[in-house]
Amino acid sequence: MIFVKTQLPIIVTFVSAFIVVASYYLDIQAWKTFAAELLRWNVVLAAFALALGIGGIVRLHWGRIARRERTAPYSIICLLSLALFLVVGLAQTTRGKAYQWLWDYILLPVQATSYATTFFFITSAAYRAFRIRNSYTVVLMVSAILMMLRVGFFASVLPFTPAVSAWVWDIPTTAGMRAVTIGAALSLVGNSFRIIVGLERGHLGGGE
């Protein structure tokens, strides 16, 4: 039984990975179709895993409400908002009129605003980070400023900036980023391989 408990997840990992990896090398249509099918199952499993995650958050807020903590009103808001989306969504699917309204006027503005807050953060990050401490930070700062001078109004006042920044972008930037990509490629292979053959198993817990 202990064998089944510890080894079965590893065997499943290996077999499913083997099917997908081999589908890339083998020219057998049925195999490819089956591998594609397997990848679609991930979506289903992820959806089930959602229930676990949501369960955790509901338990957290429910606890706060039950204990009548100072923050309980916020927890009530959270659970009400969840219930609203859940009920409307299950009643009429995401294509329904009411759900579309919820999406347009609640989810969309908060998502967009949440992302737009990066506007503030990047300002203070630029202010704090681009201090000349050593020769590396000089390079960092100069190339950042060049890129900002590249577009719009500046390009017409300082006509050399588009060409210079295009050079910075096409040559050293592309080359530097390519190195990061190439440098990581074999690490990805190594790490994935160790996981596939079960040599790395922290994510499956420690035995018992």
Next chain:
Amino acid sequence: MAFNKNVYFHLFVLVAFIATFYYTANRFRRGGKFSIRPLDAIPKMEEAVGRATEMGRPVHFSYGMGAFDAQYFAAFTLLEYAAGLCAKYDTRLIISIYLPEVVPMTEEVVRKAYTDAGKIESYRPDDIRFWGGSHNPAMIGLISREQVAANFMIGSLFHESILGIEAAARNNAIQVMGTANTHQLPFIAAGCDAIFIGAEMFAAAAHLQPNPVRVGSVFAEDWLTRLMVLLMAIGAVLATFGNTSLSALLKR
């Protein structure tokens, strides 16, 4: 056997990696000596947890908002390390999660770290928070309310990196981040106390637990990367003289 076309070099890389890996891993199993360039981000993580402990404030960890990919695997290893430190020092660890499918894996990783430290009774599943799409506001709210003193974000980072950096900077937290997503490297390089750049977060595993498998893997990866550097150099020289056979070979 019906083989696909244009995958031969691809297959060569895979087979070469596996062969080199088994060779190097075996060499270290028999007690070979090795040395790997140190990474400053690892001791920084310990320092951060230590300081959070002194201040009596929690530690925050996030994988970022990327799709499920290999960076999560590297992050699991570093999370295990961070959780181990938090268990050892009795410091609270709060984890923000964007993807549902990694919730169970995160639980396993953290529980294992607490079990290994002999502190399973202080493991708090409630502090593993799944936020889904609301990850970012929930994270900055959490960082500022809980006065987080150490902020680790490791994985497939997107714009949440800079949100985490600025929110935690308001608490003067020590921050360690790592990602292979080139679009976020500038921000973590500019804003953190120490970072893992791309491959470094995978190599960290070999530092944390220098067992033959992990060290052997780093060596095998390195040797193949050297081979690729050599091929690129030779290919460029050949191309200069009008010979593109090497780049053609790669695409076979």
Next chain:
Amino acid sequence: MGTAIGTWIGAFLTIGLFSWMYKENAWFRVVENIFVGASLGHLAVTGYQSIVDIAWKPALQGKAIMWLPLIGGFMLFSRWSRKYTWISRVPMGFLVGTTAAVVMNGAIKAQLIEQAAATMMKLNTINNIIFVAVTLSATIYFLFTLQSKKAEPVINLGKYGMMIAFGATFGQTVMSRISLFTGRMQFLLFEWLKLTPGG
């Protein structure tokens, strides 16, 4: 009517989130909790739909293999019991295995082979020479077993290359972030306050 109320709600949420920039406050916290609830609710609805569309309906229509992901999904719930947690590790193994497999195939082709082939460029212009030199030296930076003093100048060149890349990307991203904010201001000014450009 629905639009008018919606716009006001949208404005309430937008300003509430932005208010964190001043300091963490109750308004922000209300919006944060609305967002957490809404986004989890939305995920739950779409998740339910994918289960039904991808697996449940085909399974009922006789595609027997679709019972497998459904059973796998239910196995995840064994996490709620201490004793049977191990059962949930089987579908977790599947998720990890398929993901690792896709990563492995993709990394070799797109990140290694294509990139390496593209770096084999003619060294007949200064630009190409700089390009290849920076790519190779910065790749060498990622060799963890290389600890020779002789390699240091090469690695330093690679580091400068990466610093230029980081700086340029930072500068490039500023543009993106201003656009996002512009989008929200367009909403507040033109849709909510109904102002018109030109004063």
Next chain:
Amino acid sequence: MLEKLNNLDVRILYVLMVIAATFPLLWPMGLPLPISEQVKASYNAIETNIKPNDLVFFGIDFEPTQEAELWPQVLAVGRHVASKGARMVLVNMIAGGFRYEERIEDVLIKQFNMKYGVNLLSLPFSAGREAAFQSIVADFKGLYKVDYHGKTLTDFPLWNEIKSAKDFKMYVQIADAPDWWLRPMSQVKGLLLWNGTVASGASTMAPLYQSGQMCGFIIGMSGGAEYEFLTKRPGPAAAAMDGQSMGHALIILFVILGNIGYQMTKRKEAEAKKAR
């Protein structure tokens, strides 16, 4: 005095930035906008490669959060492709992208008289990202049974003319996420890849454009604004570019002030050390 610049309250910076980005929205300044070579080249890639009746796969993969930056691109590029007389299949792989699919479909039908099902088709969202693209490559027809509107696909003549992903001439994708679509899609032989992305994703995608894996590549709001200019259809991006310029100017100013403050602080600390 000047060393105070080393540690300004960032909230002052925030207020100034808000003014700089918002003011031009209300009072446009009409600053000039030059066109970059890359946008020109990407425009030409569509102009020369797409012939009437070619099949173009058009991906809209971004969340509403990216609307300001990417919707102008979808509009400008979508109109350009349609004006070349191509047959288009719209698709989305990120949950929030569906409403832009609907919007561009509307524009194409109204402005270009495209006939739904004959030379235009919208496929529904499918989850899984890289895995979903992988299944498009392996088994395109297997992935979809119904269209975006929930109708059976086999009822549409356009769907029945397509056999696999290889039938498409070009895959145009406007997306906020980096390269996970490219790994699978680059496996389709003969398919031209064309990408529009956010400014922050540019560094990931630039090497892939430079290496020739993509035939076109435009970036961010400025890319959209310039594309609007090339297609001679002014749109939402051009209007917002003034705020960009102002914001950039201000950030550069902050960086300079911060450095003055930093150097002053360093000098003062050095003096204090000497005095001791």
